[in-house]
Amino acid sequence: MMAAASPVLAGGHGGETPMTYGQRPFYLIDQMRDGPLKDTLMACRDQTPARSDFSIAHRGAPLLFPEHTAEGYVAGARMGAGIVECDVTFTADKELVCRHAQNDLHTTTDILATDLAGACTAPFTPAEGDTPAAAECRTSDLSLSQFESLTPKMDAADATATTVEGYMNATAPWRTDLYAAAGASLVTHAQSIALLKDLGVKFTPELKAPSVEMPFDGFTQEMYAQKMIDEYKAADVPPEDVWAQSFNLSDVLYWIENEPEFGAQAVYLDDRYEAEDDDEGLIDPMDPATFKPTMQELADMGVNYIAPPMWMLLTLDESGKMVASDYARAAQDAGIRIIAWSLERSGPLGSGGGWYFQSVSDAVTTDGDYFTILDALHKEAGVVGVFSDWPATTTYYANCMGI
Known part of the structure; x- marks a missing residue:
């Protein structure tokens, strides 16, 4: 794990x-x-x-x-x-x-880019027109071992995104991904x-x-x-x-x-x-x-x-x-x-x-x-x-x- x-x-x-x-x-x-x-x-x-x-x-x-x-x-x-x-x-x-x-895994981990995305309470949906991109992934959707398989990231999401990659890549400019890039625990x-x-x-x-x-x-x-x-x-x-x-x-x-x-x-x-x-x-x-x-x-x-x-x-x-x-x-x-x-x-x-x-x-x-x-x-x-x-x-x- x-x-x-x-x-x-x-x-x-x-x-x-x-x-x-x-x-x-x-x-x-x-x-x-x-x-x-x-x-x-x-x-x-x-x-x-x-x-x-x-x-x-x-x-x-x-x-x-x-x-x-x-x-x-x-x-x-x-x-x-x-x-x-x-x-x-x-x-x-x-x-x-x-x-x-309990329901922040979609913004604080890489779950949407893994095989566990299908376990989420609400899967990723892209932004379309006035409707923002959305997802909801809960710790209660996963077993402990599944939770421990995820990689954390900076807490952020781009509500205008049309792809999972764009949705996840939204760290505020006054924060940084520097200490997340090598993987955190x-x-x-x-x-x-x-x-x-x-x-x-x-x-x-x-x-x-x-x-x-x-x-x-x-x-x-x-x-x-x-x-x-x-x-x-x-x-x-x-x-x-x-x-x-x-x-x-x-x-x-x-x-x-x-x-x-x-x-x-x-x-x-x-x-x-x-x-x-x-x-x-x-x-x-x-x-x-x-x-x-x-x-x-x-x-x-x-x-x-x-x-x-x-x-x-x-x-x-x-x-x-x-x-x-x-x-x-x-x-x-x-x-x-x-x-x-x-x-x-x-x-x-x-x-x-x-x-x-x-x-x-x-x-x-x-x-x-x-x-x-x-x-x-x-x-x-x-x-x-x-x-x-x-x-x-x-x-x-x-x-x-x-x-």
Whole structure:
């Protein structure tokens, strides 16, 4: 099986894994506007990289490496991330694997160019007229051995394509295929645990929402949530080294009740900015009066960590400075720790940063503003960790600020 044969998964990293910032943090500092923050960061140029739990590797290091691969995880650890994420889903034979979504194989692997394309839930259809190209390939369409036979690629698809080759060849120009060209390694959840233990980092697995109806062949949501925790227990991973995540509050509450040692650090991934309430219309996450359940109610349920997107945590004051949102202050008042996602996922920031920066877009003008928002998340919103697609930036900031 391809993943098992990977030289990266073969081990040998251990506590001697070298750490490096590389060039990117310095490139970003050079882009910053002159001011106290730039001066502080420049004064740290000669610091020695050190691992920090404030720096969380989002899917590995997908700015340049195919996401959820052994190579991406190693890259994140080498950039000083103290915690690395494996998004967890399952195969047809109910084995846990690392993928951002159960139904993303058509954009993150070469499945459409293999004999397994016929197993996909929806085969490739070319673009025609106003109808975009499409496909849907799920991990639950494949056995574990079939999944492991695939080759990962950068997550991308060209909706205008008329061929499989064109559909697959769509990497954003500010990313690269350089580190995918020689082949990368898909990873099972258990393999990710072994690799990250060897690298000396901690764990933040996310239980992904299934694309299939649950129960799946007798596999219930509760069994799914339990199986993920059981794989850490089987590997003798201390619960305090694991931050289990889910967008499904019921999963978080399941861990709190049934695995309290792991539940103490379970993370509720909040995306209720898109939720609708029959009585009050769109729920406004920036207004704790309309946010349900309230932060205090979450705390009373035993939820100790919450993780919304970055823009929910910040707003601009009258002077245009990034400050904590009411949402962030409500979490602080309830004693809930905050983790933010995801830095360096937007590409170049000259146009305001897009979705991740929407609440502060008027203050975003250069790539250097990755550090501006990072500083505001730390000092204003009080976050305890930040997911990043290129963890060196967050590590550099954490080391410089003594976090």
